[in-house]
Amino acid sequence: MRASANKAGLSLSTFSKRVCLGYSVPSLEHQKARIELRQLKGDLGRLGGLVKQALADGADRQTVHRLxxxxxAxxxxxxLAITLIR
Known part of the structure; x- marks a missing residue:
């Protein structure tokens, strides 16, 4: 049980309480994966900003809109992947 609590990033007492009360116990690995995906989503947003800047600087409109x-997408x-990780 201690190994499972450690994996979830919780104290043994908190882990035990959640399990006994029927609450979900997300693993620390899942939490890290969600954080990494959110960071990647932010990176894509920043990249989109750079692409828009390229459009303002005269880049090909069709190419920029496709990008x-x-x-x-x-x-x-x-x-969707972030919300599916539990």
Whole structure:
């Protein structure tokens, strides 16, 4: 039980209480994965800002709009993945 509590990043008493009361106990690994995915989503947002800046600086509009749509689609996929990790 101690190993499971450590894996969840909780004290043994908190872990035991949550399990006994039927609450979900997310693992520390899942929490880290969600944080990493959120950081990646933010990176995609910043990249989108740079692409928009390229558009303002005279880049090909079709190419920029295609890239922005692709970035938006990847952000939606990441958000879905974040919500699926429990």
């Amino acid at each position: 922005l749509r692709e970035l938006d 990847r952000q939606r996929e990441l958000q």
